């Protein structure tokens with residue numbers, strides 16, 4: 649016997665799979681793409697034009713998509729992304745205050761997690 653909760657459960661399940669790459673959805677995105685409409689993902693380091701296939705990968709996990717697109721690990725991407733959104737030194741000074749020294753010019757490829765987040769004074773050295 650079906651109850652109204654079974655129907656709710658199915659509806660909820662359908663919503664959860666809204667990002668799933670079905671043949672119908674891919675066909676639709678291909679049709680849009682062939683009409684000249686582009687899919688653009690806006691990431692912290694710029695914009696990426698997505699193919700219809702990539703749209704689903706992006707929707708599944710934008711950070712993992714970005715990491716793969718750049719050829720770095722997810723952890724590397726997330727550390728750099730956190731840093732670049734507020735590029736100040738992470739060190740705590742001897743007085744117990746955040747250094748907050750401005751750090752510029754650290755690209756994703758040059759970023760070394762655990763090192764690049766510190767200014768020249770504090771690089772490799774954290775007061776505890």
Ligand SMILES: [Zn+2]
Pocket residue numbers: 737738739747748749766767768769770
């Ligand atoms: Zn510093």
